[in-house]
Amino acid sequence: MPKERVTDIVERLALPIVEAAGLELVDVEYKKEGANWYLRVFIDKPEGVDIDDCSRVSEQLSERLDEVDPIPNSYFLEVSSPGAERPLKKPSDFERAVGQYVHVSFYEPLNGQKALEGTLNRFDGESVELEVMLKGVRKTMVVPLDKVAAARLAVKL
Structure with a gap:
């Protein structure tokens, strides 16, 4: 049986804390940057987090992590908002983003494009429909979800 990833363990520990606070757990990252490890927990609510x-989630999660001790090395815990360019990972993220401007990158080029930005018109669980501008022409593109490497909300410039 494969060893459980740190992010999966932390997500399982954080979820009840975040939900009890009336918030949504958006994402968990565990990354090494330079000599340090960072455990980042992103939370949100419709009106935004403050x-x-x-602070409340960080304190409670820190206590829970100390009890369970799932991470053998030292790390910095950061709890924050996902920001204006929130990642789209779960089906509910895509559903909530319909009608919004998004950035979608692909595992391999699609019609010569490695990424697209445009309005997410539709999400059906298997594909996303984007309205994009390519070479000054408005196009609608349907992209299978299994071709999407990453997606996030985008700020339209």
Whole structure:
């Protein structure tokens, strides 16, 4: 049986804490940057999170992580908002983003494009429909979800 990933363990520990605070657990990252490890937990709510939300979740999660001790090395815990360019990972993220401007990158080029930005018109669980501008022409593209490497909300410039 494969060893459980740190992010999966932390997600399982964080979820009840985040939900009890009336928040949504958006994502968990565990990354090494330079000599340090960072455990980042992203939370949100419809009206946005504030410093008190982040602080409350951080304190409770830190206590829970100390009890369970799932991470053998030292790390910095950061709890924050996902920001304006929130990642789209779960089906509910895509559903909520319909009608919004998004950035989608692909595992391999699709019609010569490695990434597209445009309005997410539709999500059916298996594909996304994007309205994009390519060479000054408005096009609608349907992209199978298994071709999407990453997706996020985007700020339209």
